[in-house]
Amino acid sequence: MTKDTTTWFTSWFDTPFYHILYKDRNDTEAHAFMDTLTNYLNIPEGGTVLDLACGKGRHALYLNKIGYDVTGVDLSENSIAFAKQFENHRLRFDVHDMCKPYHKQFDAVFNLFTSFGYFDDDADNLKTIKAIKAELNTFGFGVIDFMNTDFVIDNLVPEEIKTVDGIDFHLKRYVEGGYIIKDITFTADNRLYNFQERVRGLTLADFELLFKQACVDLLDVFGDYKLHKFNTKTSERLVMIFK
Template sequence: MSMSQQQEWFKEWFDTRYYHILYQDRNDDEAQLFMRNLLSYLQLKKDSKILDLPCGKGRHAVYLNSLGYDVTGADLSANSIAYARRFSNKSLHFVVHDMRHPFATKFDAIFNLFTSFGYFDDQTNIRVLKNLKNGLKKKGVLVIDFMNVNYVKQHLVKEETIVKSGIEFNIARTIIDSFIVKEIRFAADKKEHFFTERVRFLSLETLQLYFKEAGFAIKHTFGTYSLTEFDLENSSRLILILE
């Protein structure tokens, strides 16, 4: 894999049906509980404008909209957005968008969920944050749901096999050059496939430097989707509330 392919791994992988097969059983109940807890904490008004970035096929955007919010879901994957648009209505919108580019609209809140940050080098990650900052209204809030790298380091599953829809996904995880790298190999449709996921191994200290440069301040940190307090060693997630 070339360096450019490594850097742009998400463009092809997220647009395949295999990506959605592998991750099809993500826990909707847990995700909706997280959204309810988050909204209870944020106390957003019902007509607030929320950006879900990236939104995938729109399951969280659809749920947020069902609670009375004006929601825009944005994602780099044209296939995912084409699927999500079947749920569109006057207060639920879906657009193809690369988070490395500014957003034209201002929002009361932007949600970046389920480790959808840290795909790039330092300067590009900071540029993404500046774009998000510019996409917020005055007193707007950014929520980043990231992994707790201290926890991941201690609990990393180096190899596993997952079978979904008759496809055997062989997965290997390593930490290389400040990235958590997941290699995914499988056979499907009479072909051998190989995809790689690379997410920057970002500590809270590094993230704080990012936020300072982008003009954000941390309002609160949580460690689980139930919004328990963040513990550096024991929390599985690092959920950041930023203003």
């Protein structure tokens, strides 16, 4: 069995299997969210955006397409290597640890699709908020698009098998030690693989405390990608705007 022996996200996100499992993500929904969000924030034409934990760059690519100067950063070297093929004079990608401030400031910093709360050390969550603050210019906005933990736990599917590209991914989900955990087991190329995703089950109250500690102001909270009002029990997302 091949099992991750380092931080889970540095290994799992760097495998081709991660991208196979999640290949059906809804780009239409993601693009509509970017349209709605940039309009709501009134980011200036040609404005600068940092896509923090950008993966292979699906949000960054679209943001660039609709007129923004975009930098996408991610810890996954493989994902950034893939994304670099799409670079242009207003779109660039870089390997970067989001716990540390990037060397530029932006009109907006987007942390999208639950790309937060991975860390084993809770102090890194606060470091990331502080880093985002440092990455914002005087008029910039930070956005964290996280899961609504209460909704996710209430609707958790304990076990399922998802077949993608001929691979049977056995998924087991549970809550343990304040983390929402997904065990992922599958066989590919006659090898058995076992990975685990662990995301801290942060609530709005947890984020409010982090924002207070980082000396940033929470401006708006939404519950979905159409920016409807957040409801703890019924909203699928927790979208927070701050500066």
